Amino acid sequence: GGKQLPPCPPGIPMIGNLVGMLMNRPTTKWIVRVMNDMKTDIACFRFGRVHVIAITSDEIAREVVKEKDSVFADRPDSYSAEYISCGYKGVVFDEYGERQMKMKKVMTSELMSTKALDLLRDVRNLESDNLLAYVLNLYEKGGLVNVRDIVCTHTHSVKMRLLFGRKHFKETTKDGSLGPMEKEHFDAIFKALDCFFSFYIADYYSLFRGWNVQGEEVVLREAVDIIAKYNKMIIDEKIGLWRKNCDANKNVPKDWLDILFTLKDDKGKPLLTPEEITHLSIDLDVVGIDNAVNVIEWTLAEMLNQREILEQAVEEIDRVVGKDRLVQESDVPKLNYVKACIRETLRLHPTNPFLVPHMARQDTTLAGYFVPKGSHILVSRPGIGRNPKTWDEPLIYKPERHLTGDEVMLTEPDMRLVSFGTGRRGCVGTKLGTYMIVTLLGRLLQGFDWTLPPKTGKVELVESKENLFMAKPLLACVEPRLDPNIGSGNNNFNSAVGEHMFDKVLTPSDVGKLNRLVIPKQHAENYFPLEDNQTGTVLDFEDRTGKM
Numbered sequence: 319g320g321k322q323l324p325p326c327p328p329g330i331p332m333i334g335n336l337v338g339m340l341m342n343r344p345t346t347k348w349i350v351r352v353m354n355d356m357k358t359d360i361a362c363f364r365f366g367r368v369h370v371i372a373i374t375s376d377e378i379a380r381e382v383v384k385e386k387d388s389v390f391a392d393r394p395d396s397y398s399a400e401y402i403s404c405g406y407k408g409v410v411f412d413e414y415g416e417r418q419m420k421m422k423k424v425m426t427s428e429l430m431s432t433k434a435l436d437l438l439r440d441v442r443n444l445e446s447d448n449l450l451a452y453v454l455n456l457y458e459k460g461g462l463v464n465v466r467d468i469v470c471t472h473t474h475s476v477k478m479r480l481l482f483g484r485k486h487f488k489e490t491t492k493d494g495s496l497g498p499m500e501k502e503h504f505d506a507i508f509k510a511l512d513c514f515f516s517f518y519i520a521d522y523y524s525l526f527r528g529w530n531v532q533g534e535e536v537v538l539r540e541a542v543d544i545i546a547k548y549n550k551m552i553i554d555e556k557i558g559l560w561r562k563n564c565d566a567n568k569n570v571p572k573d574w575l576d577i578l579f580t581l582k583d584d585k586g587k588p589l590l591t592p593e594e595i596t597h598l599s600i601d602l603d604v605v606g607i608d609n610a611v612n613v614i615e616w617t618l619a620e621m622l623n624q625r626e627i628l629e630q631a632v633e634e635i636d637r638v639v640g641k642d643r644l645v646q647e648s649d650v651p652k653l654n655y656v657k658a659c660i661r662e663t664l665r666l667h668p669t670n671p672f673l674v675p676h677m678a679r680q681d682t683t684l685a686g687y688f689v690p691k692g693s694h695i696l697v698s699r700p701g702i703g704r705n706p707k708t709w710d711e712p713l714i715y716k717p718e719r720h721l722t723g724d725e726v727m728l729t730e731p732d733m734r735l736v737s738f739g740t741g742r743r744g745c746v747g748t749k750l751g752t753y754m755i756v757t758l759l760g761r762l763l764q765g766f767d768w769t770l771p772p773k774t775g776k777v778e779l780v781e782s783k784e785n786l787f788m789a790k791p792l793l794a795c796v797e798p799r800l801d802p803n804i805g806s807g808n809n810n811f812n813s814a815v816g817e818h819m820f821d822k823v824l825t826p827s828d829v830g831k832l833n834r835l836v837i838p839k840q841h842a843e844n845y846f847p848l849e850d851n852q853t854g855t856v857l858d859f860e861d862r863t864g865k866m
C-alpha cells in the first residue's frame with residue numbers, strides 16, 4: 319500500500335475535525351452520517367494528532383479482526399478506559415500483551431468453560447423462573463409492562479448471581495424488582511459505558527486531562543466509584559469466608575468469584591491475587607448487560623409491528639418446546655427462527671455504535687490506504703449492519719434473511735453484521751450471551767401473549783438521539799399463555815424464590831451443647847436490625863450441597 323490516508327472529511331489545519339466532533343453530539347452518529355455523505359466505507363478523522371479511522375463495511379472489518387488481527391489487537395488509551403480498568407489492569411480496555419492474555423484466558427477457560435456454564439445453569443434457570451413470576455405479577459396488577467424495565471431487572475439479577483452468588487446486595491424486595499442499591503449499581507454501569515463512547519476531548523488533547531471539561535471526568539469517576547464500591551464490598555466478604563474455610567477444595571464454588579478464588583497455579587498456590595480478582599470482577603460486571611436489554615426490547619418492538627413474525631416465533635417455540643415445560647438453554651440450538659429474529663435485531667439495531675475500539679500496533683494498511691501506528695479503529699456496528707452493499711432492503715426488519723438451512727448462530731465471524739466480534743479481542747461471552755438472550759426472549763414469548771397498548775396502532779421505532787436504544791422504553795400488554803404452575807426445577811413461575819442472604823461456616827460452638835447457632839455480627843447487623851425485628855424471623859438453611 320501507498321502512504322495515502324483513507325479519505326478525510328474536510329477539517330481545519332492543526333485541529334482537524336475537532337470542531338465537527340464537538341459540535342455534532344453524539345459524535346458516534348455524526349461519524350456515520352459524514353461517511354454516508356462522503357459515500358465511503360472507510361474514513362480518517364483527525365482529532366488533534368490522533369488518526370481515528372472509521373469503517374462501515376464487512377470486508378474492511380474482516381481485515382481488522384481477522385486478516386490483520388494481531389496488528390490491530392491493542393485498545394486506545396482513554397480517560398474512561400483507564401479509570402474503569404483501574405489503570406489498565408483488566409481485560410476489556412487493556413493493551414494487548416501477556417498480562418491481558420493471562421486474565422482473558424482465565425475468563426474463557428475457567429468461567430466460560432462448558433463445566434463452569436453447566437455448574438451455574440441452575441442459577442440462570444432460577445432467574446428465568448423469577449422473570450416470569452415478575453411479569454405475571456405485573457399482569458395481575460393490571461398495568462402495562464415496561465419491557466426495558468423487566469429485561470434490565472432480569473439481566474442484572476442473572477449477572478449478580480453469576481458473579482456474586484446473590485441477587486441483591488443487602489435487602490431483598492418482595493416483588494422481585496431491583497432494590498435501591500441494585501438500581502444505583504445498574505445506573506452506574508450504564509453511565510460508565512455512555513462515557514466510554516462519548517468522545518471526550520481530553521482523550522485527543524492530553525493537555526485537557528484532569529480539567530474535567532464538560533463535567534465528564536466527574537460523571538465517570540462517580541459512576542466507576544459506585545461500581546468499584548459494590549465489587550469491593552462483596553469481594554471483602556468472600557475473602558473473609560474463604561480465609562475462614564481454608565480447605566477450599568472441599569467447597570463447591572457457587573459463583574464466578576468463588577471459582578476465581580479457588581484457582582491454583584502448578585505449585586498449588588492461588589493463581590490470582592485479590593487485586594487481580596477485583597479487576598476481573600469489575601470487567602465482568604460492566605460487560606454484556608446492555609446488549610441483552612437492547613436486543614430484547616427492539617425485537618419485541620419489531621414483532622409487535624409485524625405480528626406474523628411474532629406468531630412464527632411462538633409457533634416454533636410451541637413446536638420445539640411445547641407447553642408443558644419452559645424454554646431451556648438446551649433448546650437454543652433448535653430455536654432457529656427465534657435466533658434469526660435476534661440476529662436481525664443485532665444487524666439493524668445494534669447496541670453500541672462501534673466495536674470496543676481497536677488500535678494499530680504498527681504502521682499498516684486497510685483497504686489499501688495507509689494506517690499509521692497508534693490509529694484508533696472504529697468498526698461501526700450500524701454502518702456494517704445497514705450497508706446496502708451487503709444487505710438488500712437494509713432498513714427492513716426481515717428475520718428470514720438469516721434462515722439458510724443450517725443452524726442459525728448469533729456469532730458472525732465474517733462481520734457481515736457485528737454481534738460478538740472475533741479474533742484476539744473477540745467477546746468471551748458468546749455462548750453465555752447466546753444462552754441468555756435466546757432463553758429470555760423464548761420464555762417471554764412462550765409465557766405471555768404480547769399486544770400493543772390500547773389505542774396504539776404501531777410502536778414508534780425511533781432510536782434515541784444519544785445512543786442506539788429505543789427513544790422511549792417499550793410498553794406492551796401481556797396475557798399469560800401457560801399454566802403458571804409449570805417451572806424448570808423445584809420452582810414454578812408462580813412463586814417468588816427465596817433469597818440468599820449470607821454463607822456461614824459451622825464451627826464447634828454451633829454444634830455444641832449450647833443449642834444455638836451464632837450468626838456473625840456483620841450479617842446480624844445487615845439482616846436482623848434489632849429495632850424492627852420484634853417478631854422474630856423464620857430462616858431456611860441450605861448446606862453447600864444444596865440441601866435445605
Ligand code: HEM
Pocket residue numbers: 383409410411412422425601602605606607609610673674675736737738739740742743744745746747748750751752755
Ligand atoms: C449478550 C451479548 C453480548 C454481545 C453482543 C457482546 C459483544 C461484544 C463485542 C462486540 C465485543 C468487542 C469485540 C472487539 O473489540 O472486537 C465484546 C468484548 C468482550 N465481551 Fe462481550 N458481548 C456480549 C456478552 C458478553 C458476556 C455475557 C460476557 C462475559 C460475562 C462478555 C465479555 C466480554 C469481554 C471480556 C470482552 C473483551 C475481550 C477483549 O477485549 O479481549 N460479553 N463483546
